[in-house]
Amino acid sequence: MQNIRLDAGAAALLARLHGAGYAAYAVGGCVRDSLLGRTPQDWDLCTSARPEQVLALFGEGQCIPTGLQHGTVTIKYGGQLYETTTFRTEGAYTDGRHPDEVHFVPDVREDLARRDFTINAMAYNEKEGLVDPFGGQADLQSGILRAVGVPHQRFTEDALRILRLYRFAARFGFAIDPPTAQAAQELCAHLDCVSVERIEEELAKLLSAPAPAAYLDEKILGVVLPELSPEALAAAKPVVDACPAGERALPVRLAALLLSLGEDGTRRTLRRLRCSNACIEETAVLVREAVSGVPVSLNIYARRLLGKYNLCTVQRLAALGTALQPERSADFAALSELAEQLDADGVCCRVSQLAVNGRDLMAAGVPAGPGIRKMLEALLDGVIREEYPNERQALLAAVQQLAAS
Numbered sequence: 001m002q003n004i005r006l007d008a009g010a011a012a013l014l015a016r017l018h019g020a021g022y023a024a025y026a027v028g029g030c031v032r033d034s035l036l037g038r039t040p041q042d043w044d045l046c047t048s049a050r051p052e053q054v055l056a057l058f059g060e061g062q063c064i065p066t067g068l069q070h071g072t073v074t075i076k077y078g079g080q081l082y083e084t085t086t087f088r089t090e091g092a093y094t095d096g097r098h099p100d101e102v103h104f105v106p107d108v109r110e111d112l113a114r115r116d117f118t119i120n121a122m123a124y125n126e127k128e129g130l131v132d133p134f135g136g137q138a139d140l141q142s143g144i145l146r147a148v149g150v151p152h153q154r155f156t157e158d159a160l161r162i163l164r165l166y167r168f169a170a171r172f173g174f175a176i177d178p179p180t181a182q183a184a185q186e187l188c189a190h191l192d193c194v195s196v197e198r199i200e201e202e203l204a205k206l207l208s209a210p211a212p213a214a215y216l217d218e219k220i221l222g223v224v225l226p227e228l229s230p231e232a233l234a235a236a237k238p239v240v241d242a243c244p245a246g247e248r249a250l251p252v253r254l255a256a257l258l259l260s261l262g263e264d265g266t267r268r269t270l271r272r273l274r275c276s277n278a279c280i281e282e283t284a285v286l287v288r289e290a291v292s293g294v295p296v297s298l299n300i301y302a303r304r305l306l307g308k309y310n311l312c313t314v315q316r317l318a319a320l321g322t323a324l325q326p327e328r329s330a331d332f333a334a335l336s337e338l339a340e341q342l343d344a345d346g347v348c349c350r351v352s353q354l355a356v357n358g359r360d361l362m363a364a365g366v367p368a369g370p371g372i373r374k375m376l377e378a379l380l381d382g383v384i385r386e387e388y389p390n391e392r393q394a395l396l397a398a399v400q401q402l403a404a405s
Helices: 010-021 028-034 051-058 108-112 136-144 151-157 160-172 179-195 197-208 218-224 228-242 247-272 275-290 300-310 311-324 326-345 358-363 370-384 392-404
Strands: 024-027 042-046 064-065 072-077 080-087 088-090 101-104 121-124 130-131
Touching: 010 042, 010 051, 010 080, 024 108, 024 136, 028 136, 051 072, 051 080, 051 218, 072 130, 072 275, 080 358, 088 108, 108 121, 108 130, 151 160, 151 179, 160 179, 160 197, 160 218, 179 197, 179 326, 197 247, 218 358, 228 247, 228 311, 247 311, 275 311, 300 311, 300 326, 311 326, 311 370, 358 370, 358 392, 370 392
Parallel strands: 042 080
Antiparallel strands: 024 042, 024 121, 064 072, 072 080, 088 101, 121 130
């Protein structure tokens, strides 16, 4: 395990809180990631100071009252934001979003006892060192994901923790503690009570993990993605793992997972989960194009794709194709490289890139109206097929030939 090095802002804020007589620690994911030798994305703090005391100490100009009723104030320091929460215990999450009530407590160990998993239930400051009452560091070393305390109680408090269990296990490649896994299986129907926005966020993070297939549990996915049959899930798993990882590749992983639903089913499912319009559209496009298959001529195919979509979408489609048909990986790699080159060279792939426009066609005798668009599309098809070059005179000559045919 690595030593913990607080970032400058966290160290300064903890020193200020300590100087005012309050207990204060870095807590949660930043401690976990530091012990794993990873750079934390953000630093969360917890303190014995009440929200109003934090506001008084740092001043309203330096603070954002993020959730005062839940004890949270976000402190601005050095261009960074530090979420700072009073030590607390929590009630139930009746609305599937927030605890019904919180109770401020004086001891950090009581605060850590409310957290989900042992690896997230550690606190640190430079004076006391690591505060780890539930063996989180040992579980990190063993590669185990374990609920804090009684698993049934943790999942009853907030059913979303069931999905978070598989998300964290997938992120770190950890095994799940058997009693924790059993409780998750027994209580997974409670995920129905969690808001779809929270479900979507956790599912997206799970699918962005390096190799999530082993953690796409049939029973859990049956609750959060009832549209997907067990057979379809089993078939999709190896394809999902073969797709690129990471947040930017999420539409590729979603398309691989939902491919059996077709374009319309994929759109309905993602709308139900309240995914962003951009994510829905991109994923649906990937499903549609993947189902339609790849023709023999990659050059023509690449240019037609670039006529409809941007380069990123074409490269995502190539990544999905590679995952679906690994025996054609060389073809899909060539498609991706070719699309990148065509895009960089500004090769004509869209009507707007033709060397003539609608006014030119009307001057050449094409009647105004829908026929203009049809003629431009016919010219583009000829250019893509390399029947004539994208040059004004050649295109105008082609107009006469097309009009006569």
